[in-house]
Amino acid sequence: MTRIYSPWRLAFVALTLFVFLMPPVWLFLSSLKSQQEIFQWPPTIFPAHVTLQNFIETVSRAKFLVFFRNSAIVSVLSALLSVTISVMAGYALAKFRFKGDTLFFLLIMSSLMVPLQIVMIPVFLVLRDLHLLDTLAGIIIAPAATPTGVFLMRQYITNIPDSLLEAARIDGTPEWRILLRIIVPLSIPAIGTLLAFNLVWRWNDYLWPFLIITDQDKWTVQVALANTVGRFGINWPRLLSMSVLSVLPVLVMFAALQRMLMSGLMAGATKE
Amino acid sequence: MTAAIPQQGSSALGFHPVPKGRRNSLFNLGWPYLLMLPTIALLVTFTLYPLVQGLMMAFFKRGVVVVPQVPSTLPQYVGFDNFLGLLSDADFQTSLVKTVAFVVIAVPLNIVASLALALLLSPQTRFFAVVRTIVFFPSMISLLIIGVSWRWLFGLNNGLVNYLLSLAGIAPVPWLEQDTMAQIAMIIAWVWAQVGFNMMIFIAGLTAISADYYEAASIDGTSKWRQFTHITLPLLRPTMAVVLVLSSIEAFKVYELVVSLTGGGPGKATVYLIQTIYDTAFQKPMQAGVAAAQSMVLFAILLLLTIVQLRLSRSQT
Numbered sequence: 266m267t268r269i270y271s272p273w274r275l276a277f278v279a280l281t282l283f284v285f286l287m288p289p290v291w292l293f294l295s296s297l298k299s300q301q302e303i304f305q306w307p308p309t310i311f312p313a314h315v316t317l318q319n320f321i322e323t324v325s326r327a328k329f330l331v332f333f334r335n336s337a338i339v340s341v342l343s344a345l346l347s348v349t350i351s352v353m354a355g356y357a358l359a360k361f362r363f364k365g366d367t368l369f370f371l372l373i374m375s376s377l378m379v380p381l382q383i384v385m386i387p388v389f390l391v392l393r394d395l396h397l398l399d400t401l402a403g404i405i406i407a408p409a410a411t412p413t414g415v416f417l418m419r420q421y422i423t424n425i426p427d428s429l430l431e432a433a434r435i436d437g438t439p440e441w442r443i444l445l446r447i448i449v450p451l452s453i454p455a456i457g458t459l460l461a462f463n464l465v466w467r468w469n470d471y472l473w474p475f476l477i478i479t480d481q482d483k484w485t486v487q488v489a490l491a492n493t494v495g496r497f498g499i500n501w502p503r504l505l506s507m508s509v510l511s512v513l514p515v516l517v518m519f520a521a522l523q524r525m526l527m528s529g530l531m532a533g534a535t536k537e
Numbered sequence: 538m539t540a541a542i543p544q545q546g547s548s549a550l551g552f553h554p555v556p557k558g559r560r561n562s563l564f565n566l567g568w569p570y571l572l573m574l575p576t577i578a579l580l581v582t583f584t585l586y587p588l589v590q591g592l593m594m595a596f597f598k599r600g601v602v603v604v605p606q607v608p609s610t611l612p613q614y615v616g617f618d619n620f621l622g623l624l625s626d627a628d629f630q631t632s633l634v635k636t637v638a639f640v641v642i643a644v645p646l647n648i649v650a651s652l653a654l655a656l657l658l659s660p661q662t663r664f665f666a667v668v669r670t671i672v673f674f675p676s677m678i679s680l681l682i683i684g685v686s687w688r689w690l691f692g693l694n695n696g697l698v699n700y701l702l703s704l705a706g707i708a709p710v711p712w713l714e715q716d717t718m719a720q721i722a723m724i725i726a727w728v729w730a731q732v733g734f735n736m737m738i739f740i741a742g743l744t745a746i747s748a749d750y751y752e753a754a755s756i757d758g759t760s761k762w763r764q765f766t767h768i769t770l771p772l773l774r775p776t777m778a779v780v781l782v783l784s785s786i787e788a789f790k791v792y793e794l795v796v797s798l799t800g801g802g803p804g805k806a807t808v809y810l811i812q813t814i815y816d817t818a819f820q821k822p823m824q825a826g827v828a829a830a831q832s833m834v835l836f837a838i839l840l841l842l843t844i845v846q847l848r849l850s851r852s853q854t
Contacts, residue, residue, distance in 0.1 A: 269660040277657055278668055285672050288686040288729070291697050295689065304695050307703075350575040357572035369573055376584040378843045382790050382811045383836045386601060386818045386825055387587035387594065393602070395582075410579035440568045469679035471793050490681050494688070494797045501689070508685045512678055519677050523670055526677070527737060 289512075296320070296505040303502055319506035328481065329489070329507070335401060336468060336485040336511075343405040344463035347414055348456055355418025356448050360430060377412045381472055389476055403477040404485070408470065414459050421455035422448060454525075461522045465515055486511040588836075594829035595619050601818055601825045612826070619830035629831055631805070632813040635720070639809060640788040643724045647784050648777065651732045655739035656769075669740070673733035680730060684797030687726040688713065691798075716806035719799050723807050726798055727791060735780050742776030743769070775849065782846035786839055810835055 295303055296319055298312040323329050357363075358370055381388065388407070389398075397403030425448065433443050449456070471487040478484060484492070490511060493504050519526065596619065599612035623629050658669050675683060690698050691712035699709040712722045750768045759767070792811035795801055801808040808816075814835070818828035 269662065269665075274657065278665075281654065281657065281672060282668060284729070285675070285733075287697070288683075288690055289674075289678075292686045292689060306695060306700075308695065308697060308700055350579070353572040354576040357569040361569035361572075363566075363569040366569070369577060372585070373576065373580060376580045378840055379584050379588050379836070380790055380839070382792065382814075383832045383839070384584065384587035384591050385815060386828055386832070387590035388583055389601065390590070391582060391587055406579070407583045410576045410583070412580075415576055444572075465677055469677075469681075471679060471681055471796070487679055487681055490685065491796050494681075494685060495800060504685060505689065508682050512682055515677055519674065527670070527673060 292505060293509055296502075296509045300502050303505070319502040320510065323503055323506040323510065328484075329510075331482060332484050332486045332489040333510070335483060336487070337514075339401055339404045339474070339485055340464050340467035343409055343467045344460055346405060347409040347411055347463045347467075348460050350410060351414030351418045351459060352422075352449065352452065352456060353444075354415045355420075356422050356444060358415070358419045359422040360425075360427070360448075373412050373415050376410075381408075381476075385472075385476060392477060397477065399478055399480050399483060401483055404470075404474050407477070408467070408473050411463075414463070417459055418452065418455060421452055425451050457522075458525050461518060461526055464518065465526075468515060591829050591832055591836075594826050595833050597826045598823060599826050600823045615826065619826045620833075622827060623830060623834065626827070628805075629813055629817075632808050632810050633834075635807070636789060636791070636809045639720070639724065639727075639791060640785055643727050643788050644781065644784050646724065647728045647731050647735060647788075648780055650728060651735035651780065652739050652773075652777075654732060654736040655743055656765075658736065659740050659743050669733075669736070672736060675730045675732075676734040678730075680793035681797045683726060683730045684794045684799075687722065687729070688798050691722050713799055714803055716803060719803055719806050723791075723794065723798060727788070727794055730794065731784060731787065735784060738780055738783075739773070739776060742773050746772045778849040779846065782842050782849065786842050789835065789838060789842075 294310070294312060297315050297317070298309070299314060299316050299318060302309060302313060354373070358366060392398050392403055392407065395403075397407065429447055429451075430443055433447060438446075469487065470485075471491060474485045474488045475491065478488060486507070490504070490507055493500065493507060594612075596614060596616060597612035598615045598618070600610055602610070603612060604610045654672060658665050658672065690696050693699065693709055693711055693714055696712070698712065702708075702710060710718060712718050746769065750772075751764060754764045754768060790811060791809050795807055795809060795812060799807040801812055810831070814828050814831045817831060818825045
């Protein structure tokens, strides 16, 4: 028997906890300090006077709420779109044999090898030709098709028994009803995982909005953050409070769906 | 690990058989195509067509935007000049060397750290599950924010890291003010951000190793260290290969973290490939073709790594 709680192990666990908790906790604690206390040396670990001043100033700048709203709109709609089309494609690849199915599958998987970073310039031109530059629609639609999503859905739907579909077909159920009434309800666990992931991915995404948006009214939170940090003489009170606010939705979701996210990720990661 | 997605025995790219009879019973021949349409259309529009377009651009001298009415903006065919030009392009070469150095240092560190954490935190108790969650959490935060937190920690005269060092009597370290230190800071923050994700992959790999091996070894009186080098490491090799390739690909694409942690500085000390490509295309006139050629070099590297990964994950089964 191994002693799991040996003193050495616990010492290393304590060190690990310190290393991984310190950066986010320090960010959070600093954001609660007054503007003088933030820069005080030696620093205070816990704020001497907890104040929400930094948050109030960040939020009362009318634009921040706009950025937040933009991010929310983009992540929710893009995640929904992405999951919808992934279920459709995953279902087709899992349960149908059709001319070119292998080709389609390889096409989808091969796009895993082409990250946006490599095709930024031509993608920019495509977006321009489609009049999607400087539109939220652009950030919603352009990244929606994900090989990972299609792959996860295909794997999950494959395990739904064919007999269920056959029975429905014999009863004369139209194909779209089979999709909505059998496939979708039976795939809820996978759909939930994928939706949660997509929400986090889209919320955190910087590269797509960075490429698409210039108009400040359409900035997402991430673009606003990048612009705050990029300026000379960083406004730390603002940057810290903005960072905390922008992590908040992810933190809440992660706390709620932590098990699902971590196990779903494993299923995907060990597969690819 | 209980997976939300059911495991399937077949290999990643393998097709499962569909009953023959189905082929005939398909009354809606167009239906599967309709289901595929949105995904395929989007991938073609925003990934595959741009890739072809990017490859073509690499053979032309042009700016990003071409205006047909303005002759000076029209692309000029230059053959392999853009690629040959990279051989004497100091900016590109410096950033390529820096990126490779970043990958070569950060990736092994990442693997060692995530394997160590996996071994440390693998026990299946609630306490360790909580610790794992905390270590994993950075994978859920945007790299921009991770950069912001570390920039705040690494402050010269107001950062917590230098404060803690000062308690130990160490003089302030110019983390973000000096070239080498800034590169080290990038590696620290990057590994911190990636390690939780890779730890989870290693834990999945560790739990797949049968306890029988260790039991047999213990009965034989084999030391813990020998068990690790003779059982754990060899059996973990496929997992190791996956982590190696995935994290190398990730490291070659490093960009967002640079934006918020160093901004590429001090000077150009932490300008890596992606930033060079972007700046070449959008900040310099008529250099989009050169940037496309640079992209293709990076694509070749990523393609090679992906092929290696496919090979390795196939040989697993």
